Amino acid sequence: MNKATYSLAESIKLLPVNIRNSVIRRGGGSEDQERASVVFGNLFLHLHPVRVHLNTLRLGYTLGLGLISFYLLVILIISGILLMFYYIPSIDMAYNSMLDLEFAVSFGVVLRNMHRWAAHAMVAFVFFHMCRVFYTASYKSPREFNWVVGVCLLLLTLFLSFTGYLLPWDQLAFWAITVGTNIVTYVPWIGDELRYLMLGGTEVGQMALLRFYVLHIAVLPMVMAALVGVHFWRIRKDGGLSRPLDN
Amino acid sequence: MQASEKEELFPKGSDKTYSLMGIVEGEPLQVERGPDNMVMTYPHLVVRELLLFLVVFIVILGVSMVFNAPLEEPANALHSTNPAKAPWYFVGIQELVSYSAFLGGIVAPGVIVLSLLLLPYLDRNPRGVGVWFSGTRKFGIVMFSLFVIVMIVLILIGEFLRGPNWNIYWPWL
Amino acid sequence: MAFENSSGETDLSVETSGKPVAENRRGFVKKLAVTALALGAGGLTVQFGRFMTPNVLYEAAKVFKVGKLGDFPIGSRIVIEGRGVEIVRGKEGIHAISLVCTHLGCLVNPVKNDPEVGYACPCHGSRFAPTGKVLGGAAPTDLPWYEMYMDHMGTLVVDASTVNHKRTKLVV
Numbered sequence: 219m220n221k222a223t224y225s226l227a228e229s230i231k232l233l234p235v236n237i238r239n240s241v242i243r244r245g246g247g248s249e250d251q252e253r254a255s256v257v258f259g260n261l262f263l264h265l266h267p268v269r270v271h272l273n274t275l276r277l278g279y280t281l282g283l284g285l286i287s288f289y290l291l292v293i294l295i296i297s298g299i300l301l302m303f304y305y306i307p308s309i310d311m312a313y314n315s316m317l318d319l320e321f322a323v324s325f326g327v328v329l330r331n332m333h334r335w336a337a338h339a340m341v342a343f344v345f346f347h348m349c350r351v352f353y354t355a356s357y358k359s360p361r362e363f364n365w366v367v368g369v370c371l372l373l374l375t376l377f378l379s380f381t382g383y384l385l386p387w388d389q390l391a392f393w394a395i396t397v398g399t400n401i402v403t404y405v406p407w408i409g410d411e412l413r414y415l416m417l418g419g420t421e422v423g424q425m426a427l428l429r430f431y432v433l434h435i436a437v438l439p440m441v442m443a444a445l446v447g448v449h450f451w452r453i454r455k456d457g458g459l460s461r462p463l464d465n
Numbered sequence: 466m467q468a469s470e471k472e473e474l475f476p477k478g479s480d481k482t483y484s485l486m487g488i489v490e491g492e493p494l495q496v497e498r499g500p501d502n503m504v505m506t507y508p509h510l511v512v513r514e515l516l517l518f519l520v521v522f523i524v525i526l527g528v529s530m531v532f533n534a535p536l537e538e539p540a541n542a543l544h545s546t547n548p549a550k551a552p553w554y555f556v557g558i559q560e561l562v563s564y565s566a567f568l569g570g571i572v573a574p575g576v577i578v579l580s581l582l583l584l585p586y587l588d589r590n591p592r593g594v595g596v597w598f599s600g601t602r603k604f605g606i607v608m609f610s611l612f613v614i615v616m617i618v619l620i621l622i623g624e625f626l627r628g629p630n631w632n633i634y635w636p637w638l
Numbered sequence: 639m640a641f642e643n644s645s646g647e648t649d650l651s652v653e654t655s656g657k658p659v660a661e662n663r664r665g666f667v668k669k670l671a672v673t674a675l676a677l678g679a680g681g682l683t684v685q686f687g688r689f690m691t692p693n694v695l696y697e698a699a700k701v702f703k704v705g706k707l708g709d710f711p712i713g714s715r716i717v718i719e720g721r722g723v724e725i726v727r728g729k730e731g732i733h734a735i736s737l738v739c740t741h742l743g744c745l746v747n748p749v750k751n752d753p754e755v756g757y758a759c760p761c762h763g764s765r766f767a768p769t770g771k772v773l774g775g776a777a778p779t780d781l782p783w784y785e786m787y788m789d790h791m792g793t794l795v796v797d798a799s800t801v802n803h804k805r806t807k808l809v810v
Contacts, residue, residue: 256507263511269503270510273595282517289521313539320536331529339525341554352584352609355593355602362585369581376554383552392540393549393744397761400742401562401570415687419695421542462595543719545744547760563762563776566741631763 265450273461279354280459283347288446290340295439297333305385307431309424312387337379344375356460364452367445374442381434384427395430396422547629556623557616563631577612700799704734707794707810715748723784723796724748726768731807734784734796735770741777757781769805 229236245255254268273279304323305315319326348368351357357365384395399416403409418425453459504510537546551559561569593599598606628634704718710727717724722745723734737757739746744761756768764775771780783802788810789795 250505253505253507257511263507266506266510268506270506272502272504275504275509275513277513279595279597285514285517286521289518290525292518293522293525309540316536320533327533328526328529331532331534332525334534335528335532336525338553345554348581349609349613353606354595354597355599356595357585358588358591358594359585365585366582369578372581373578379552379554386536387540388537389540389544389546390535390537390550392542393546393761394551394555397549397551397559397562397742397744398555401558401566404567404571406571415690418690418692419697421697423697425692425695460595543745545747545760547747549744549761559762562742566776566778630758630760 265454267454267458271458271461274459279461281346281350283343283350287340287343287347290336290343291442291446293336294333294340297329297336298435298439300329301333302435307385307428309387309427312385312427316386316388333382337382341375341379344372348372354460358460361452361456361460364449364456367449367452371442371445371449374438374445378434378438378442381430381438384422384430385434387427392422395426399426548627548631550623550627553620553624557619560619560623560627701795701797703789703793703795705794706792707732707788710794715750717748718796721796721798723798725794725796728807731809732786732794733802733805733807734786734798736782736784736798738781739764739777740772740779740781741775746781 243255243259245251245259257263257266257268301319304319304326306312316330319330321327351365351368380395380398384391399413399422402413402416405412414420416426416429417423418429550556558570558574561573563569588602588605590602592601625636626633698720702718702721704721704723704725710716710725710732712727712729715724715726717737722737724737725732725734737746737748738744739759739761741759741762741764744759746757746759746764746766749755749758754767755765755773756770757766759765759775759777762776764777765773766777766781767773769780770783772778783805785797785800785802786808787795787797788808794808
């Protein structure tokens with residue numbers, strides 16, 4: 219109990235160090251212990267185990283496809299939230315918002331491009347990831363359920379992309395959604411009701427735009443985030459990335 | 466000569482069945498590896514992951530600087546575009562839909578999704594895990610590849626070979 | 639309380655001819671709870687569906703005026719913009735035909751100067767005869783005709799909510 223340690227002058231002198239130490243959880247000890255504490259002392263890294271198998275690092279095995287999909291999702295969420303500051307989900311204003319983003323808003327065109335291209339890329343990479351998992355037989359026991367979660371994530375990716383497709387309210391969007399929602403009417407028995415529910419009416423109009431918007435920015439992303447969490451958690455619980463038996 | 470010296474340096478314990486035979490310079494066989502090929506997540510995995518993020522971000526940013534996202538004229542309920550195409554990943558389905566809306570639009574996607582969901586419960590054979598294109602599961606690989614190829618071919622047809630009124634047209638003619 | 643532990647049940651079951659009373663009672667309560675939960679969840683889903691179904695639509699009316707008879711000379715085919723119908727007047731009468739493709743809802747384009755094909759869909763290539771009959775493509779049914787009448791002011795009115803199944807022309 220050194221009295222000097224608690225003096226105000228000393229506290230101010232040590233302020234940067236103390237703040238840093240309070241933010242970053244550190245474990246002392248050997249080099250490995252310190253490296254371990256980096257992982258489990260951090261909320262965002264602690265999805266990882268402290269040690270991973272060498273196979274996990276092999277780029278030729280995973281091709282990084284799952285992680286690329288996740289990163290594209292992160293880029294999509296950030297660029298999407300930024301676009302929401304300028305986009306108005308109304309049939310009179312939506313197209314004008316697009317023009318604003320393109321010509322009036324600083325970096326608006328780059329953000330919109332990033333959102334669009336990352337969305338296309340995500341659909342492709344989620345599909346590639348599924349192919350990788352199939353061709354390496356990584357869906358087999360005990361990872362069956364995680365495959366099912368992954369298929370749901372693929373469907374969610376498609377729904378998210380589809381709902382986002384209407385938002386610019388241009389010809390491409392309008393007719394793609396008209397055709398897409400008309401396919402739903404071929405569902406036996408409840409087809410017409412399903413379409414009515416999707417569009418909030420009988421034609422692609424204001425209600426449809428609003429419904430697609432809410433699904434696109436709130437409902438589907440929330441489900442997506444939850445399922446991505448489950449997907450990652452199950453990787454660890456199911457014994458890490460799949461790998462051939464050790465020799 | 467040397468051996469006898471080491472015998473003196475590291476005498477064998479009377480109650481042990483093993484002893485230290487010698488010390489040599491050099492790297493051990495497993496550098497930075499645990500006994501079962503494990504490495505520390507930090508820094509090995511974390512650094513690679515962050516690098517990958519940088520690559521993804523830079524590629525997307527670069528593409529976005531060069532290519533503009535498509536934006537057509539404002540939506541007009543009075544005039545269909547000709548042809549009206551779905552986004553590229555649904556164009557394969559649209560191609561099927563142009564043959565039959567019910568079979569192509571409901572049954573085919575339904576069968577695809579259902580079989581994907583049930584796949585791990587139908588293929589219980591544990592062989593080939595963790596190996597690319599394991600020769601022990603030829604049937605599955607052929608079937609899945611067929612599915613992938615058919616999807617890609619349908620998408621290519623729908624995207625590039627369908628012109629006005631959804632008629633086949635050859636881009637190079 | 640003694641009934642609730644397993645040893646109590648075993649004792650009881652011996653007394654009551656192999657039917658454990660406590661297990662029965664507990665099973666009943668469990669069934670009751672599960673049923674109540676299922677009913678609640680089902681009711682909630684139905685009410686959620688009701689909430690999501692709009693009761694009022696701010697869409698264009700299905701019954702609309704298209705103009706005076708003089709606007710449609712004999713032999714003319716005039717598309718009513720925004721309504722997805724075409725008014726066709728021949729020598730024997732006048733009729734309103736839907737331009738919404740029965741396949742997936744694209745607007746079909748009227749084809750002029752072709753005795754065989756009357757309408758072609760740009761989306762998936764369905765073709766229809768001038769009467770609306772399917773000639774080819776993926777369309778499952780013919781283009782419907784809508785009911786048409788003349789109101790007391792002499793204005794032609796199309797009722798797009800009623801399909802004219804018999805395909806009778808309005809004789810004027």
